[in-house]
Amino acid sequence: MASAQEIQQIASLLESSLNPATAKQAESTLKLNEGQSGFAILLLHVVATSSLPQISRLAGALFFKNFIRRKWTDENRNYLIPVEDAKAVKKEIIGLMITLPTSLQVQLGESVSIIADSDFPDRWPELIDDLVFRLSSTDVVSNNGVLQVAHSIFKRWRPLYRSDALFSEIKLVLDKFCIPFMSLFQQTDALISQNQNNKDALLPLFHSMQLIFKVYFDLNCQDIPEFFEDNIALLMGLVHKYLSYTNPLLITEDEDESGPLEESKASICELIQLYSQRYDDVFRDLLPSFVETTWNLLTTTGPEPKYDVLISKALGFLTAICKSPERAKMFGSEDILKQVVEKIVLPNMSLRPSDEELFEDDPIEYTRRDLEGSDSDTRRRAATDFLRELKERFESLVTEVVMSYVQHYLQQYNANPTENWRSKDTAVYLFSSVAVKGTVTASGVSATNLLLDVVGFFSQNVAPDLISGNIQSILKVDAIKFIHTFRNQLTKQQLAETFPVLSSMFLSPDYVVFTYAAITIERILSMKNSIQKTQMQFDKNDIAPIAEDLLINLFRLIEKGQTPEKLAENEFLMRCCMRVIITAKESIVGYSDAILPHLVGIITETSKNPSNPKFTHYTFESLSAVIRFAAPSKPSGSFDSVLIPVFLEILGQDVTEFIPYVFQLLAQLLDVAPRDASFPSALAPLVRPLLAPSLWETKGNVPALTHLLESMLSRNPEIFVTEGLIEPVLGVFQKLLSSRLNDHFGIELLEYVLYYIPIEHLQKYTRQIAMLILQRLQTSRTEKLVVRVAHLVYFLSAVTDPAKNLGPNFSIGLVDQAQAGIFGEVFTAFVVPATSKLHSSAEKKVAVIGLARILFDAPGFLQSNPTKWQIGLSGLVNAIKSDSLVGVFESTDPMDDLSLDRGDEDVVFSASFSKLATVSVSVIDPAPEIASDISSLKKFTGSMIQKSMSGGLKLPQNAPQEIQDALHEFVAMA
Structure with a gap:
């Protein structure tokens, strides 16, 4: 049992880790403690100690989650912590978790999910029995803890591919959990009825309901269990009851934050969407009542932001219904479609005061929510998706109905542009919604509605807003976004003509305006040639005349940030920098000395507190591209003298999030240097530390470290001989070879060792x-x-x-x-x-x-x-x-096939490796005299x-x- 003194010591370290001034030292001390027996249990006890400050307990829960993620097992499922500690964690964590406040439960729930992913069911067979045992007929808080744990475990199934092992695990759970789950569902329903006038009792009960609906989805996500099919009338009867449930006591005063009732209904909409898409044969008879209730919900729910997720999920359900031609017929008359547009689409597509406030007060969040392809639950996107799905089924009818509203709103705007600018915004959104055919992807719109003249609408109604100096900012954003959405429908010449206009937006004081301009330029430059699919639409000759000005303006906007966090806030600006540099290629040589200090300064400043993984990735990608295209044409060592001190400082400061990038760029510097260039003296002292086994423990380091070591071998093999480093480098080879994850890196490294030593x-x-x-x-x-x-x-x-x-x-x-x-x-x-x-x-x-x-x-x-x-x-x-x-x-240009659009939307700070696509990996040619x-x-x-x-x-x-x-x-x- 951990002593009170030990708990207090760890809690103090955790609290210090939250203070930037003491974070590094505290984190180092905590990591030193990680190897000690009992450390995992000690962390759990910190989280469980109610007398500690909430901030210390939350820090403990977060550290425990990350500790479990890093240290629970290796790739072969061998425990990385003492076996007795692993057993103790599994024995204590469930009982502890169900007693904690919700904020701590969520963090520990993710830990349970990681442990279950490794150990359940074969090494944790008692888990479900333990959960069922802890369900109570009276203790709602305890039940919520059990449900939170259950959801943490079962939600792992949602994205998985079907397999015998998966279904075996699900069956084991269903056999033990179904009956208690249904009893809890009925019991919670009865308690809600008994306490309908008791707000204090209703709030935790509706938290139970929300978790019940999530677990319901989890248990049904792969296939409908026989139990649920047999009891569908009873279970779906309860689900329907709470989709239409109202109680004034549960209406929150806060207009922005959703309450337990809205969250429960949103979870129900996800559940019935699953059933409508996957289990039509058993859900068909129940579907009409759910559609009617959802319609009523959509037409009676207010515009407040707290209902946004609910409305999005409800519209998602109706959109799923429309994917079936047979079911979509219920919307297939002109009268019904007019009702759909008036009562559902327009209320949820029109600009609200809260949207305008977000535009002004949190413009980066507005941009992220508004951007096509974002996963944010916004009313506008959900209404657009619903309308597009209807248009796929009834193209001419929907187009005719919607265009009558588009013309109506345009007339309103033209009658009084100053007062009625919101009507123009609605008109452009409506038009875009029905003009697109299919889905909008990262590559833009591939086809449009042939009943509409997209380019004509742009020329007449949208293009003037681009150049007008006296227009509401949101309308300017709409105009830029129209180019972004329909860029594939414009010719190369038309797109080229937009560059000066878009680049002028970088001088705008409106954050969303210049951000959308950057997004649109980046997407235009990423377009492939419509005929030669392997080539880019725009090359260095197209971008060279304006590239330097674009970059300087982008850096000016980025560097307005006064703190590391504000500097790294807008990843869209840095992504645009990256794309401009990659497109400009060798043409940047003339001004590379001007842009290099900007990138170095940004990296130096953001290293003080890395906060935005995407921004970081695009920054290093940009710097890598500058090295690749400019360094070979510069005097030997000129880039080394600027960059190596910065990189060594980052390594010395142990900026974990940046280290894999630094390793990649150090290798890049070595690889692009002339073969007769001397090895940078500043790197010689780094060779021995790079061979330390502890450095290779972090998964994210391995690919980059391997590349760096290979580059060092190719440039300075003598140092491995003279410094006695042959056995250490072979030790790295052996360590890599023993890992199923990294064995191929070991053989790759061996090639360099055998060739150069x-x-x-x-x-x-x-x-x-x-x-x-x-x-x-x-x-x-x-x-x-x-x-x-x-x-x-x-x-x-x-x-x-x-x-x-x-x-x-x-x-x-x-x-x-x-x-x-x-x-x-x-x-x-x-x-x-x-x-x-x-x-x-x-x-x-x-x-x-x-x-x-x-x-x-x-x-x-x-x-x-x-x-x-x-x-x-x-x-x-x-x-x-x-x-x-x-x-x-x-013959193809390797830069034309950069994988910049594969996965970089999912860049996060984690133990995984984020490869820089612009790093040129040189390979040894064993027979250079023979042509390839x-x-x-x-x-x-x-x-x-x-x-x-x-x-x-x-x-x-x-x-x-x-x-x-x-x-x-x-x-x-x-």
Whole structure:
């Protein structure tokens, strides 16, 4: 049992971790304590101690959640904390959690979810029994704790793919939980009826109801359980009751914050949307009553922000109904559609005073909510989605009805623009809603409603607002957003003409105006050519004349922030900087010295308190692009002298969120430098610390650290020899190889070690290296490992520099050191089958050259393995002849296919690795004298065959005819 003194000490550290002045020291001390036995339980006791300040308890709950995320198990489900501590946590956490206030329950609930993901059901079989046991007929607070835990566990199922293991887990839960769940549902309903005039009793009971509806969804998210199907009338009868339930005591005075009644109804709407989409056969008869109630709810609920989520979910349910042509018929008359527009769409699409307040008071939040594709629950988006779905079903009728309202609102505006500007806003929104065909994606609108003239509407009603100096700011935003939405419908020339107008918006005092201008420029520059899909619509020649001004204006707007948090607030501005730099490419060289200090200053300032992961990512992406395009043209070391001190400071300050980015950019600096440039002296002291095992414990560090170590090996291999670092770097290889998550990084690092460190310094280690790799292949191989081992064998075999003492005989001998003659088995079982999984042009080149040299430049292999040799021969011909090989050698600009739109919307500060797409990863070319094109590889293979034939090799006569024909073709080309 933890002493009161120990609890107080940890609580004080947790409180100090919230103060920027003492945070680093407190966090370091806490992490030192992490390895001690009993630390996890001590944290739980801090959270449980009611006499401590709430802020300390909340900090404890947050730290415990992050501690569990990092330290519960490794990738093989081995506990990273003492086993006794893990058992104690599972024994105590449920009982503790159900007694806590809601804010603490939510944090611990996420911890329970992480633990359950690892341990339930096989290592925590008593969990559900424990939850059921703790359900009470009288203690509502305890029940809410149980439901919160249950939801934390069961919600994990929602996004998962169907599998036998998943359904086995769900069945185990259902068998134990269904009946108690239904009893609790009925019991809570009865208590609400008994306490309908007792507000103090109703509030926790409705919190119960909200959790009941969430758990109901969880239990039904993968398939409808037989229990729920058998009891659907009873259960859905209760659900319907609370969708229409009203009680004046539950109406909150706060117009912004939703109360338990609104939250419960929002959860119901999600549940009935699930049933309408997935379980139509059992829900069909009940559907009309739910549609009618939802309609009444939508037409009687006020415009206050506290109802926004409820209205969004209710509209989501009706939108789901309309996805079925059969069900959508209920909306298919002109009279009904007019009612839909007047009573549901317009009230929820029109601008409200609260929207205008948000525009003025919290413009970045307004932008995030308003942006197409955002996951925010806004009325406007939900109403737009509903209208678009109706339009998909009844295009001409909906278009006609809606356009009559559009014309009405435009006439209102034109009659008195100053007073009726909101009518113009509604008209533009309405038009955009029905003009789009399909969904709006990150790439914009792919098709439009052919009944409408989008470009004509833009020219007549929208474009004038772009250049008008005397117009309401929201209308200017509407005009910019119209370009953003319909950019694919405008020609390149039309879009180019918008650049000066949009860039002038950076001088606007209105935050949303210049932010939307940045968003729109970024999206236009990200467009692909409509004909050549692999090429960008705009290139460096298009953007060069205005790029510098754009960047300087963007940096000016960003640097208005007076604190690290305000500086990093607007990720849209930095994303636009990133896109401008990437599009401008080498044309930035002339002014790179002007923009580099801005990026360095922003990184230095935001490192004091990283607060916006997206902003951080785009900043480092921008800096990486500047290094990539400008540094090679600058005097040697000029970028190093500016950036390396900043990067070392970040590493010294242990800015966890920035460290993986710094490692990537240090590698980038080394990679882009001329090969004859000296190794930066400031980095020499960093080499040994980079090999410390503790640094490789953080998952997010591994890919970047591997790349940095490889870059150091390529630029300064001597330091590893002279400083006695060979064994430490091989220790890193062994650590990576032992991890299923990182084994392929270990083999990749080994390639650099074997290539750059003279082989005489490695001889005493090669047998152990080979044994480690074979053991891993035999006991715990992953596909990535097998592919990387194949690449290693081919790479070592393909090296043509005689000074390296590598080549096919070395790679065969390396493997055979582990066990005499084992290479042939490895070659046919792993190496040749993995050849087709080597995809890039560099990998394909290595595979063809390496395989050809094993077959035709290592005569001992043919003599001892004639059957395996023929398997390799077929693999070589297939590799050269495959369509994939032809495709990878087609010339494309690698910057045209940057993965900037894949996943960067989900960038978060976490243990995961956020790769910078603009970092150029240089690979070793083991045979630089052989060109990377299909013809050259055929000629090389032919020359190898000729050489071996002159040495007495006879081509096999029993090979399939297509193999023989291919070999003769290669020889003829040599």
